[in-house]
Structures are given as structure tokens and as C-alpha cells.
Amino acid sequence: GNSVTQMEGPVTLSEEAFLTINCTYTATGYPSLFWYVQYPGEGLQLLLKATKADDKGSNKGFEATYRKETTSFHLEKGSVQVSDSAVYFCALSGPYNTDKLIFGTGTRLQVFP
Amino acid sequence: EPEVTQTPSHQVTQMGQEVILRCVPISNHLYFYWYRQILGQKVEFLVSFYNNEISEKSEIFDDQFSVERPDGSNFTLKIRSTKLEDSAMYFCASSVYREVKEKLFFGSGTQLSVL
Numbered sequence: 001g002n003s004v005t006q007m008e009g010p011v012t013l014s015e016e017a018f019l020t021i022n023c024t025y026t027a028t029g030y031p032s033l034f035w036y037v038q039y040p041g042e043g044l045q046l047l048l049k050a051t052k053a054d055d056k057g058s059n060k061g062f063e064a065t066y067r068k069e070t071t072s073f074h075l076e077k078g079s080v081q082v083s084d085s086a087v088y089f090c091a092l093s094g095p096y097n098t099d100k101l102i103f104g105t106g107t108r109l110q111v112f113p
Numbered sequence: 114e115p116e117v118t119q120t121p122s123h124q125v126t127q128m129g130q131e132v133i134l135r136c137v138p139i140s141n142h143l144y145f146y147w148y149r150q151i152l153g154q155k156v157e158f159l160v161s162f163y164n165n166e167i168s169e170k171s172e173i174f175d176d177q178f179s180v181e182r183p184d185g186s187n188f189t190l191k192i193r194s195t196k197l198e199d200s201a202m203y204f205c206a207s208s209v210y211r212e213v214k215e216k217l218f219f220g221s222g223t224q225l226s227v228l
Contacts, residue, residue, distance in 0.1 A: 043219035
């Protein structure tokens with residue numbers, strides 16, 4: 001079945017460092033791919049998405065490219081800030097005609113000044 | 114931005130007891146969901162709900178679980194007889210459209226601890 005694997009955390013970086021959080025997936029068909037973020041004390045929020053191969057999703061300086069050949073959707077940011085400290089969840093849409101999202105375990109990012 | 118509200122933020126219960134987790138979705142949303150995350154594991158889909166009935170449920174969502182929208186604003190998840198393995202963070206979500214490509218709005222979760 002469809003599944004998502006993302007790198008374990010925590011990822012600890014200094015401010016202005018480059019961020020990569022790896023996400024790979026297994027899926028039949030052509031799923032959509034997502035990154036959700038959960039800031040402390042808040043709910044998960046959609047950060048970005050890509051709905052077909054080679055699409056690049058971007059938001060708030062974060063980017064991820066839908067790579068069908070490597071079944072990956074890695075999250076990147078060129079220069080992280082302390083305010084980016086949060087848990088990041090990679091997800092994909094389930095099989096055709098389903099309501100559900102399939103999530104990974106989440107990766108905690110801690111950014112220090 | 115409007116938000117999904119969940120109460121309580123923490124719930125502690127004894128094994129075998131019934132619990133009700135409450136959620137207030139965003140007011141113009143039509144689709145409602147429950148997900149959960151057991152510590153260290155993936156966030157898992159439990160159930161989706163539309164037009165006052167279950168639209169889809171996972172194999173986790175057995176007869177011990179039920180959902181209800183009792184008054185047009187609240188959306189509840191009931192676990193009839195809790196087990197230790199029900200301990201998890203439970204997230205409610207809502208959306209305007211059914212299309213899973215569209216944005217889901219999540220609450221901040223209820224941490225359920227079953228002792």
C-alpha cells in the first residue's frame with residue numbers, strides 16, 4: 001500500500017543554515033504530495049504541496065520537488081530561522097477516490113540562534 | 114485565520130472507561146476527519162465524515178469507535194471502552210472540499226493517556 005518514510009529527528013541547526021528533510025514514498029498511481037508543519041501548541045498546517053511529477057511546491061522560503069524517478073519529495077530551505085522550529089510532516093494522498101492522507105512520523109526541527 | 118478547536122488538550126482515563134474527544138471545526142467546512150498519532154509512530158487516518166454520516170474509515174476504526182456531529186458545530190470522537198493501546202495524540206481536521214488535494218485544517222490535538 002501507499003506509505004511515506006521521512007528522516008528521523010531531531011534535526012538541529014544554527015540560524016541561517018541550509019535545511020534538508022528527506023521524504024520518500026511508495027505509491028500506486030499518481031498521488032499528490034504534501035508537507036505539513038506543526039508549530040508548538042498549534043495544529044498541523046499545510047506548508048506546501050505538489051500534485052504531479054516535477055512540480056515544485058513552495059511557501060515561506062521552503063521548497064520541495066515531486067521526483068517520480070526517485071519517489072522523493074525532500075523539503076529544503078536555504079536559510080532557516082529560529083521561528084522555523086517545528087515538526088514537519090510529509091504526506092501523500094491515498095489511493096484514488098479516498099478521503100485520507102498518509103503521513104510520515106514527522107521530523108522535529110530545532111533552530112538555535 | 115479561522116481555526117479548528119479541540120478540547121480537552123489532555124485527557125487521562127482508566128482502561129475500560131469511555132472517553133469523548135471534542136472538536137469544533139471551521140464553520141463553513143463540510144468534511145470532518147479524525148487522525149491519531151501514537152508516540153513515535155506515523156500519523157494515521159481514522160475516519161472521515163460528511164453529511165452526517167461516515168464517508169470512509171480505516172481498519173483501526175472498529176466498533177469501539179464512533180463519531181457524531183450532535184449539534185451542527187461540534188464533532189466528537191467516542192471510544193467506548195478504552196485500551197492501553199488507544200493512548201495517542203488525536204487530531205481533528207476539517208475541509209471545505211472532499212478532494213484530498215485540498216487543504217485540511219487541523220486542531221492542535223488531544224493527548225489521550227489510558228492507564
